[in-house]
Amino acid sequence: MDTARAATTLPSIAAEVVQLARRLGADQAEAKASCDEGLAVTVRMGQLESVRRKCDCALTVTAYRDKKKGTATTSDLASKTVEEVVRKALGIARFTEREPHFGLAEPDAMASNVPDLELHFPWNIDLDGATALARRAEDAARALDARITNSEGATTFTSSGYRTYANSHGFAAGYPVSMHSLSCRIVAKERASLERDHWYTVARSPGDLDTPENVGAEAARRAVRRLNGRQISTRVAPVIFPAELAKGLFEHLAASLQGPAQYRRASFLTGAAGTQVLPSFLTVDEDPLILRGLASAPFDGEGVVTRCRQLVANGVLQGYMLSAYAARRLGLTTTGNAGGAHNLVVRATAGSLDDIIAQCRSGFVVGELLGRGVNIVTGDYSRGAAGFLVEGGEIVRPVNEVTIAGRLPEIFRGIVAVGSDADARGGVRCGSLLVEGLTVAGG
Secondary structure (H helix, E strand, O other), X not given: OOHXXXXXXXXXXXXXXXXXXXXXXXXXXXXXXXXXXXXXXXXXXOEEEEEEEEEEEEEEEEEEEOOEEEEEEXXXXXXXXXXXXXXXXXHHHHHOOOOOOOOOOOHHHEOOOOOOOOOOOOOOOOHHHXXXXXXXXXXXXXXXXXXXXXXXXXXXXXXXXXXXXXXXXXXXXXXXXXXXXXXXXXXXXXXXXXXXXXXXXXXXXXXXXXXXXXXXXXXXXXXXXXXXXXXXXXXXXXXXXXXXXXXXXXXXXXXXXXXXHHXXXXXXXXXXXXXXXXXXXXXXEEOOOOOOXXXXXXXXXXXXXXXXXXXXXXOEEOOOEOOHHHHHHHOOOOOOOOOOOOOEEEOOOXXXXXXXXXXXXXXXXXXXXXXXXXXXXXXXXXXXXXXXXXEOOEEEEEEEEEEEEEEHXXXXXXXXXXXXXXXXXXXXXXXXXXXXEEEEEOO
């Protein structure tokens, strides 16, 4: 189903599903429907390696009866199948436990209009065109340096779709979305040293993508600069996270503020609203209305209107990220975050990555993070890493096989600077970070 057809079909299907669920005995009901079309083309060593196409539709029905909940899903939108799914959701609800907090978000929380956030830009690119772009990226990478000896491929990706939501409050709305990207992963070799790295560009509009040549060249530069890395001795030192890695720290912050983590008391920030969690010079905004933002949305997964707010003001946590259910569990109000955060923006306090490095007498610049050693329950943080040693405000050599360790509360309070080089390729917009007092464990 193409996007234009989905825009006229999915909202009516979702609304009819809700009405059917009510007729069959649901006290409340909601339906989510989506459709996506996409193409991914990968070129490796100049040759077409893979082509993947997708055309997926999905419908999820949730029915509430007597404070019990049942959910069923299908990818078949035929009328007979849809009715079966509604009946299945109601059947499941009969056998689940009663939960007083189940139910839709409050009627007055629903979005009253759906602004155009410029989230949909179709890309009429065919297989040959996508292949040519991927080949240009890989060719640029392979031509940059004689030490580029191999490639893991370059990929052109495009996706276009539609999202709709309806519930028994009478809410029914949807909006089109698109996502396009170009990536390249390259391998460099010099003597016994073998390193790989990658780079990518992603945007709602194909016109906002970086050029294939820039993507390939950056991937190659990043791989070459890592060659001949050595270990360093264990030390406590300032650590610089470039923008593309710095945002991961704030993703951990967002995860710790999600409703389930809060009501299960499974977060190092349980009950932390109103307390200092970042240095007083830092402010973090949530802005779901950024035009063309990769995490922008006019309403959340429950139809609740999304609004701009300060999540952290002058270092003080202002609140959590809550769905209706989580809010009821906590005795609070939904924040329009059913489905997650919407564009966290960490305000800059310093210049570029180069400026931050120049002000660091001795430290470590992270080039890559490995492993999953982050525990948001305890706040423990331990990640394998590779990167670069800084001395006298300059990078002096590559480093490999180290571990960065600390605790998230201390890491956040140890932030000294946030760069102006914000990375907009995701749901967190954050510049490079300088963090003091981390343990860098080497050989």
